[in-house]
Amino acid sequence: MAELTDIADAVVAELNAEDWDLDFTAVRRNLPWFDGPPTDLQVVVVPRGREKTLHSRSENEVVYTIEIGVRQQLTGLKAGQAASNTDTDPLIGLLQDIDDHFDAAQLAGYTAARWQSTEWAIHDELLRENHLFAATLTVAFRVLKTR
Helix, strand or coil, X not given: XXXXXXXXXHHHHHHHHCCCCCCXXXXXXXXXXXXXXXXXXXXXXXXXXXXXXXXXXXXXXXXXXXXXXXXXXXXXXXCCCCXXXXXXXXXXXXXXXXXXXXXXXXXXXXXXXXXXXXXXEECHHHHHHHCEEEEEEEEEEEEEEEC
């Protein structure tokens, strides 16, 4: 298999092995596709890309980008009603917990991969218009490869 998908599978394994404050089972997809009703918390891991640059005379640095999509429908809200902080704060906390989890030195299921960076965003238009909490964490892992 490709290293990109191997790293994505390792991310899924780590997400599913942890004891998070909110319950979910992460799955890997090659596209950001969610199954089932969004009333359940859903986490989808997508292998997104690869960038290779020269690191030294003997090594290349390969950065693998993995996206982690998180979504949950907020229930009990009327059309036009804003979501309260009590609805969204636990989900934002989960994003931060996932972010903090991966800044360890190694990815346990793929030890050659080292965390490099994380960027995440909440898709506020979906929250505002559809009461759907949706966010994407983009995590980059670095692997040094002999040339």
